Amino acid sequence: MNKLYYGDNLDILKNSIEDESIDLIYIDPPFNSKRAYNVLFESIDMTDAKAQKEAFADTWSNVSYMDEMYEIQDFDLDLYRFLHTLDNLRISKSIVSYLTIMTHRIYYMRKKLKNTGSFYLHCDPTMSHYLKIVCDLIFDKKNFRNEIVWHYRRWSNTAKIFQKMHDIILFYTKTTEYIFNTQYQPYSHPEWIEETVRGIVNGKLARLKDKEGKYIKRKKENIGVPMHDAWEDINFIGPTAKERLGYHTQKPETLLERIINASSNEGDLVADFFCGCGTTIAIAQKLSRRWIGVDISHLAVRLVYDRLLKPFEGERDAYEKIRSNIDINGFPKDIASAQDLAKSTDKSRMRFQDWIIEIMMNGVSNPQKTADGGFDGYLTFNKSEKGKDVVLIEVKSGNVTVKNIREFAEVVEKQKASIGAFVCFADQVTKPMLAWAKECGHYKPEIWKQKYQKIQIITVEDLLAGKSVSYPLYQNLTFKTATNIPMKTDNDANSLFD
Numbered sequence: 371m372n373k374l375y376y377g378d379n380l381d382i383l384k385n386s387i388e389d390e391s392i393d394l395i396y397i398d399p400p401f402n403s404k405r406a407y408n409v410l411f412e413s414i415d416m417t418d419a420k421a422q423k424e425a426f427a428d429t430w431s432n433v434s435y436m437d438e439m440y441e442i443q444d445f446d447l448d449l450y451r452f453l454h455t456l457d458n459l460r461i462s463k464s465i466v467s468y469l470t471i472m473t474h475r476i477y478y479m480r481k482k483l484k485n486t487g488s489f490y491l492h493c494d495p496t497m498s499h500y501l502k503i504v505c506d507l508i509f510d511k512k513n514f515r516n517e518i519v520w521h522y523r524r525w526s527n528t529a530k531i532f533q534k535m536h537d538i539i540l541f542y543t544k545t546t547e548y549i550f551n552t553q554y555q556p557y558s559h560p561e562w563i564e565e566t567v568r569g570i571v572n573g574k575l576a577r578l579k580d581k582e583g584k585y586i587k588r589k590k591e592n593i594g595v596p597m598h599d600a601w602e603d604i605n606f607i608g609p610t611a612k613e614r615l616g617y618h619t620q621k622p623e624t625l626l627e628r629i630i631n632a633s634s635n636e637g638d639l640v641a642d643f644f645c646g647c648g649t650t651i652a653i654a655q656k657l658s659r660r661w662i663g664v665d666i667s668h669l670a671v672r673l674v675y676d677r678l679l680k681p682f683e684g685e686r687d688a689y690e691k692i693r694s695n696i697d698i699n700g701f702p703k704d705i706a707s708a709q710d711l712a713k714s715t716d717k718s719r720m721r722f723q724d725w726i727i728e729i730m731m732n733g734v735s736n737p738q739k740t741a742d743g744g745f746d747g748y749l750t751f752n753k754s755e756k757g758k759d760v761v762l763i764e765v766k767s768g769n770v771t772v773k774n775i776r777e778f779a780e781v782v783e784k785q786k787a788s789i790g791a792f793v794c795f796a797d798q799v800t801k802p803m804l805a806w807a808k809e810c811g812h813y814k815p816e817i818w819k820q821k822y823q824k825i826q827i828i829t830v831e832d833l834l835a836g837k838s839v840s841y842p843l844y845q846n847l848t849f850k851t852a853t854n855i856p857m858k859t860d861n862d863a864n865s866l867f868d
């Protein structure tokens with residue numbers, strides 16, 4: 371089964387992935403901490419984004435990199451010595467912290483590779499030289515295969531330097547026995563080229579002639595020359611490209627196609643532990659590979675999920691086949707497993723809530739859990755060009771009565787939210803509950819014709835069937851922001867380490 375995880379990849383690597391199980395790992399980590407998270411939320415104001423930001427324990431800045439360095443000391447003294455030395459040199463702490471965190475994760479990634487497996491690390495010239503030493507230490511220098519230069523063209527306004535127009539992809543393998551399917555680059559047009567026919571004449575290889583003494587030629591398919599390590603034929607995703615989802619750091623599908631075709635075969639397992647909006651995953655799926663995707667942001671994970679299913683929206687069987695083959699953090703896929711998760715323990719009830727709010731509704735869990743007068747989560751949406759409004763979410767995993775609806779309606783009023791979504795199992799919904807919800811009236815934004823029931827009762831069954839709370843604009847702002855982020859410029863990447 372294909373797996374999507376949301377969470378810190380270090381936890382997933384340590385606890386959820388079998389050793390020596392993966393054929394190909396590609397990663398494209400963020401260059402530094404805050405950016406990775408804030409890009410998703412930068413256009414939301416702090417009040418809205420606060421809970422979300424807190425929910426993402428920021429791997430790069432909150433965790434003390436010294437703690438991770440000491441952990442590394444326990445399993446690889448050389449790696450520790452390297453990082454420790456850097457830490458005592460005139461090198462910025464943010465670089466050492468970044469490298470420590472990457473080292474720790476790459477170490478585990480190598481463990482998860484099969485002996486025939488390959489590892490590709492996508493980075494840029496700000497960090498590639500440091501990361502190459504880290505990889506030499508982890509994989510052994512003899513397993514270094516290529517430093518690929520991906521040269522692209524894009525708008526850039528950097529003054530007083532040569533325009534920065536390439537990324538670096540470091541390619542390592544676990545051993546010297548690895549899968550590699552040569553990729554080709556066409557060397558001329560048209561698609562077919564002429565080749566002189568050769569044969570053995572007088573015991574020697576010679577060009578053959580016809581009866582009239584002319585060399586015999588035949589047409590041969592132009593498969594091109596073996597691909598070299600400077601890739602210039604793949605461009606950045608343009609603003610109007612069909613594949614563009616708007617995810618800030620989305621990589622082109624053709625880039626991943628080349629890597630996956632080169633270093634894996636059909637049926638192999640491909641993993642991306644910083645999967646973002648899921649380019650690796652979508653291409654692995656397209657090329658009939660099995661896959662694992664991990665991202666710390668549930669919004670990214672949800673984006674990947676939608677990306678995989680969207681092409682099959684009109685084809686019920688194909689859609690179901692793909693959906694049933696994707697497992698998100700072991701979250702439920704049917705009502706029976708949802709009931710199991712809701713009922714077993716306090717901890718699993720919290721997971722049930724998070725699943726409902728973050729995965730099923732694209733919302734944000736409220737980190738301040740209070741017994742009364744609180745709410746479990748929320749999502750925001752655009753009500754006009756600039757203004758936004760809030761939907762509060764309450765999730766009940768057990769018995770409910772009309773009293774719960776009444777209390778929730780009061781919270782919605784108190785918090786000045788526009789809409790309240792009350793989620794419970796279908797067998798809990800009673801006529802008095804529906805009647806009370808209806809009596810709470812409607813929300814009608816100024817510029818919209820439509821009005822929306824203020825308190826909406828949504829069942830878990832509805833959510834599993836693809837229905838959700840109704841509010842103006844389908845995408846909530848929290849989610850939409852991820853698809854509205856301008857492309858990165860070189861200046862952005864640099865400023866992180868200045």
Ligand SMILES: C[S@@+](CC[C@H](N)C(=O)[O-])C[C@H]1O[C@@H](n2cnc3c(N)ncnc32)[C@H](O)[C@@H]1O
Pocket residue numbers: 377378379380398399400406407429617619620621622643644645646647648649650664665666667670
């Ligand atoms: C540069 S983006 C990857 C973009 C991806 N290649 C694509 O084409 O969409 C890096 C991703 O790593 C995720 N990330 C950052 N720290 C992480 C961590 N500790 N565990 C898992 N994912 C993480 C970020 O949320 C971000 O989506």
